[in-house]
Amino acid sequence: MSSSNQTLDFAIQRLREVRRLLLRLHKALLDSERTLYEQIYGHIQSSNEFLGLVINHEWFNWLHGISQLIVRMDEVLFSKQPVAIEQPNELLEQARTLLQPNNEGTPLEQRYFHAIQRDPNIALMHAELAQMLSVER
Numbered sequence: 001m002s003s004s005n006q007t008l009d010f011a012i013q014r015l016r017e018v019r020r021l022l023l024r025l026h027k028a029l030l031d032s033e034r035t036l037y038e039q040i041y042g043h044i045q046s047s048n049e050f051l052g053l054v055i056n057h058e059w060f061n062w063l064h065g066i067s068q069l070i071v072r073m074d075e076v077l078f079s080k081q082p083v084a085i086e087q088p089n090e091l092l093e094q095a096r097t098l099l100q101p102n103n104e105g106t107p108l109e110q111r112y113f114h115a116i117q118r119d120p121n122i123a124l125m126h127a128e129l130a131q132m133l134s135v136e137r
Helices: 003-041 047-056 058-077 086-098 107-118 120-134
Strands: none
Touching: 003 047, 003 058, 003 086, 003 107, 003 120, 047 058, 058 086, 058 107, 086 120, 107 120
């Protein structure tokens, strides 16, 4: 196997690992936001209603960037076309940039910061993801 193939395989494997954890984090963020939403607006009656809210209600808008990143990861990981080394590396960089909690940053950064503060499981997943994204393995 050539060095460039090994490098690409390694980048794709890292992307798979990050995606797997990002899916878990996204689910935890959705659950956390649902709980807060229900405290203010009342019980969400069904999964269909919840999906509609996630897609259309401004409460959940900040999560759309994470959802879109997961879709872009899927497009690379499940592509039938050859993948260039830049593609997984760019997605990993986008994840690093996107998942920056900041109490005074963008709406996503602020809401992500607050989710980390209120939910220890989200904080642990964030720490694990940050470590995965910072390590040049």
